[in-house]
Amino acid sequence: MSLGRRQWLKVTGSVGAGLALGELGFQEKEARAATRAMKLAGAKEYTTACNFCSCGCGMVAHVQDGKLVDLEGDPGHAVNQGALCTKGAAMRATHESPRRVKVPMYRAPGSDRWQEITWDQAYEKIARKIQEVRDRTWVATQRDGDVEYPVNRTDAIALLGGAQNTNEECYLFNKMGRLFGTSYIEHQARL
Numbered sequence: 491m492s493l494g495r496r497q498w499l500k501v502t503g504s505v506g507a508g509l510a511l512g513e514l515g516f517q518e519k520e521a522r523a524a525t526r527a528m529k530l531a532g533a534k535e536y537t538t539a540c541n542f543c544s545c546g547c548g549m550v551a552h553v554q555d556g557k558l559v560d561l562e563g564d565p566g567h568a569v570n571q572g573a574l575c576t577k578g579a580a581m582r583a584t585h586e587s588p589r590r591v592k593v594p595m596y597r598a599p600g601s602d603r604w605q606e607i608t609w610d611q612a613y614e615k616i617a618r619k620i621q622e623v624r625d626r627t628w629v630a631t632q633r634d635g636d637v638e639y640p641v642n643r644t645d646a647i648a649l650l651g652g653a654q655n656t657n658e659e660c661y662l663f664n665k666m667g668r669l670f671g672t673s674y675i676e677h678q679a680r681l
Contacts, residue, residue, distance in 0.1 A: 533559055537567075539656075542577040545569060546653035549578065558585055569653075623647060624670060648674035 533552040548567025552560040565572030594612035627646035667675040
Protein backbone atom coordinates (compact mmCIF):
# COMPACT_ATOMS: atom_id res chain seq x y z
CA MET A 491 0.00 0.00 0.00
CA SER A 492 1.47 3.33 -1.00
CA LEU A 493 0.41 6.63 0.46
CA GLY A 494 0.43 9.84 -1.48
CA ARG A 495 1.60 13.08 0.13
CA ARG A 496 -1.97 14.32 0.76
CA GLN A 497 -3.10 10.99 2.21
CA TRP A 498 -0.06 10.92 4.50
CA LEU A 499 -0.90 14.44 5.72
CA LYS A 500 -4.53 13.46 6.38
CA VAL A 501 -3.52 10.37 8.36
CA THR A 502 -0.90 12.14 10.45
CA GLY A 503 -3.22 15.09 11.02
CA SER A 504 -6.03 12.77 12.20
CA VAL A 505 -3.69 10.87 14.52
CA GLY A 506 -2.32 14.14 15.91
CA ALA A 507 -5.83 15.50 16.50
CA GLY A 508 -6.85 12.28 18.25
CA LEU A 509 -3.80 12.41 20.51
CA ALA A 510 -4.43 16.06 21.29
CA LEU A 511 -8.06 15.35 22.26
CA GLY A 512 -6.87 12.49 24.46
CA GLU A 513 -4.53 14.86 26.27
CA LEU A 514 -7.36 17.35 26.80
CA GLY A 515 -9.24 14.81 28.91
CA PHE A 516 -11.51 13.10 26.39
CA GLN A 517 -10.51 9.56 27.24
CA GLU A 518 -12.69 6.65 26.21
CA LYS A 519 -12.23 4.68 29.45
CA GLU A 520 -13.39 7.58 31.58
CA ALA A 521 -16.38 8.23 29.34
CA ARG A 522 -17.41 4.57 29.47
CA ALA A 523 -17.00 4.46 33.26
CA ALA A 524 -19.16 7.57 33.66
CA THR A 525 -21.97 6.18 31.49
CA ARG A 526 -21.77 2.84 33.31
CA ALA A 527 -22.08 4.54 36.71
CA MET A 528 -25.15 6.44 35.48
CA LYS A 529 -26.70 3.26 34.08
CA LEU A 530 -26.29 1.38 37.38
CA ALA A 531 -27.32 4.25 39.67
CA GLY A 532 -29.99 2.96 42.05
CA ALA A 533 -29.54 -0.69 41.04
CA LYS A 534 -29.10 -3.36 43.71
CA GLU A 535 -26.07 -5.59 43.35
CA TYR A 536 -26.31 -9.36 43.85
CA THR A 537 -23.63 -12.00 43.51
CA THR A 538 -24.58 -15.24 41.84
CA ALA A 539 -23.03 -18.17 40.00
CA CYS A 540 -23.13 -19.00 36.31
CA ASN A 541 -25.23 -22.09 35.66
CA PHE A 542 -23.98 -23.20 32.26
CA CYS A 543 -21.08 -25.62 32.69
CA SER A 544 -20.93 -26.02 36.48
CA CYS A 545 -17.45 -24.54 36.79
CA GLY A 546 -18.84 -22.21 39.43
CA CYS A 547 -17.84 -18.89 37.85
CA GLY A 548 -18.98 -15.92 39.91
CA MET A 549 -21.21 -13.23 38.46
CA VAL A 550 -22.47 -9.86 39.65
CA ALA A 551 -26.07 -9.00 38.74
CA HIS A 552 -27.49 -5.49 38.94
CA VAL A 553 -31.25 -5.34 39.40
CA GLN A 554 -33.38 -2.22 39.19
CA ASP A 555 -37.15 -2.20 39.71
CA GLY A 556 -37.22 -6.00 39.58
CA LYS A 557 -35.47 -6.17 36.19
CA LEU A 558 -31.96 -7.34 35.42
CA VAL A 559 -30.06 -4.36 33.98
CA ASP A 560 -26.48 -5.66 33.99
CA LEU A 561 -24.68 -8.97 34.40
CA GLU A 562 -20.91 -9.33 34.50
CA GLY A 563 -18.12 -11.50 35.87
CA ASP A 564 -17.29 -11.11 39.56
CA PRO A 565 -13.74 -9.73 39.81
CA GLY A 566 -13.43 -10.95 43.41
CA HIS A 567 -14.43 -14.55 42.64
CA ALA A 568 -11.75 -17.23 43.06
CA VAL A 569 -12.76 -19.29 40.02
CA ASN A 570 -13.02 -16.76 37.18
CA GLN A 571 -11.64 -13.52 38.71
CA GLY A 572 -14.10 -11.42 36.68
CA ALA A 573 -13.66 -13.17 33.33
CA LEU A 574 -16.57 -14.90 31.59
CA CYS A 575 -16.66 -17.34 28.71
CA THR A 576 -18.97 -16.69 25.78
CA LYS A 577 -21.78 -18.70 27.38
CA GLY A 578 -21.51 -16.79 30.64
CA ALA A 579 -21.34 -13.47 28.83
CA ALA A 580 -24.56 -14.37 26.98
CA MET A 581 -26.39 -15.22 30.22
CA ARG A 582 -28.38 -11.96 30.18
CA ALA A 583 -29.89 -12.82 26.79
CA THR A 584 -30.86 -16.22 28.15
CA HIS A 585 -32.43 -14.59 31.21
CA GLU A 586 -34.53 -12.25 29.06
CA SER A 587 -35.54 -14.84 26.46
CA PRO A 588 -39.29 -15.12 25.86
CA ARG A 589 -38.80 -18.92 25.56
CA ARG A 590 -37.46 -19.19 29.11
CA VAL A 591 -39.63 -21.47 31.24
CA LYS A 592 -40.74 -19.60 34.38
CA VAL A 593 -43.39 -21.95 35.77
CA PRO A 594 -43.40 -25.71 36.40
CA MET A 595 -44.39 -27.76 33.37
CA TYR A 596 -45.83 -31.29 33.39
CA ARG A 597 -46.21 -33.82 30.60
CA ALA A 598 -48.51 -36.69 31.46
CA PRO A 599 -47.41 -40.23 30.53
CA GLY A 600 -48.17 -40.88 26.86
CA SER A 601 -48.95 -37.22 26.16
CA ASP A 602 -47.15 -35.11 23.57
CA ARG A 603 -48.00 -31.78 25.23
CA TRP A 604 -46.63 -29.92 28.22
CA GLN A 605 -49.05 -28.16 30.54
CA GLU A 606 -48.45 -25.52 33.17
CA ILE A 607 -48.98 -26.53 36.79
CA THR A 608 -48.68 -24.58 40.02
CA TRP A 609 -45.63 -24.74 42.27
CA ASP A 610 -47.72 -26.50 44.91
CA GLN A 611 -48.71 -29.17 42.38
CA ALA A 612 -45.06 -29.61 41.35
CA TYR A 613 -43.91 -29.96 44.97
CA GLU A 614 -46.68 -32.48 45.63
CA LYS A 615 -45.78 -34.60 42.58
CA ILE A 616 -42.07 -34.62 43.46
CA ALA A 617 -42.68 -35.42 47.13
CA ARG A 618 -45.14 -38.20 46.26
CA LYS A 619 -42.71 -39.76 43.76
CA ILE A 620 -39.77 -39.64 46.20
CA GLN A 621 -41.89 -41.19 48.96
CA GLU A 622 -43.16 -43.89 46.59
CA VAL A 623 -39.65 -44.84 45.40
CA ARG A 624 -38.25 -44.74 48.93
CA ASP A 625 -41.01 -46.96 50.34
CA ARG A 626 -40.79 -49.47 47.46
CA THR A 627 -36.99 -49.86 47.65
CA TRP A 628 -36.34 -49.47 51.38
CA VAL A 629 -33.85 -51.93 52.90
CA ALA A 630 -34.14 -52.10 56.68
CA THR A 631 -31.60 -54.85 57.41
CA GLN A 632 -28.86 -56.77 55.65
CA ARG A 633 -27.48 -60.19 56.49
CA ASP A 634 -23.79 -60.93 56.71
CA GLY A 635 -23.49 -64.64 57.36
CA ASP A 636 -25.52 -65.42 60.46
CA VAL A 637 -25.70 -61.81 61.63
CA GLU A 638 -28.36 -59.35 60.51
CA TYR A 639 -27.38 -55.67 60.62
CA PRO A 640 -29.72 -52.66 60.47
CA VAL A 641 -28.86 -50.56 57.40
CA ASN A 642 -31.99 -48.39 56.84
CA ARG A 643 -31.26 -47.23 53.30
CA THR A 644 -32.48 -47.07 49.74
CA ASP A 645 -30.30 -47.64 46.70
CA ALA A 646 -32.85 -46.15 44.28
CA ILE A 647 -32.33 -42.46 45.07
CA ALA A 648 -29.22 -40.44 44.26
CA LEU A 649 -28.37 -36.74 44.45
CA LEU A 650 -26.00 -35.02 42.04
CA GLY A 651 -24.51 -31.61 42.83
CA GLY A 652 -22.55 -29.17 40.73
CA ALA A 653 -19.83 -26.60 41.15
CA GLN A 654 -22.30 -23.73 41.01
CA ASN A 655 -23.72 -24.86 44.36
CA THR A 656 -22.52 -23.02 47.43
CA ASN A 657 -21.06 -24.77 50.48
CA GLU A 658 -24.32 -24.16 52.31
CA GLU A 659 -26.38 -25.73 49.52
CA CYS A 660 -24.06 -28.75 49.42
CA TYR A 661 -24.45 -29.16 53.18
CA LEU A 662 -28.25 -29.13 52.77
CA PHE A 663 -28.06 -31.62 49.87
CA ASN A 664 -26.08 -33.98 52.08
CA LYS A 665 -28.56 -33.62 54.93
CA MET A 666 -31.48 -34.19 52.56
CA GLY A 667 -29.81 -37.27 51.05
CA ARG A 668 -29.25 -38.73 54.50
CA LEU A 669 -32.89 -38.05 55.40
CA PHE A 670 -33.98 -39.84 52.22
CA GLY A 671 -31.81 -42.78 53.30
CA THR A 672 -29.29 -42.74 50.48
CA SER A 673 -25.53 -42.59 50.54
CA TYR A 674 -25.37 -41.89 46.80
CA ILE A 675 -24.53 -38.20 46.94
CA GLU A 676 -22.10 -37.21 44.23
CA HIS A 677 -20.56 -34.19 42.55
CA GLN A 678 -20.53 -33.71 38.78
CA ALA A 679 -16.79 -32.99 38.65
CA ARG A 680 -15.95 -36.55 39.81
CA LEU A 681 -18.06 -38.27 37.17
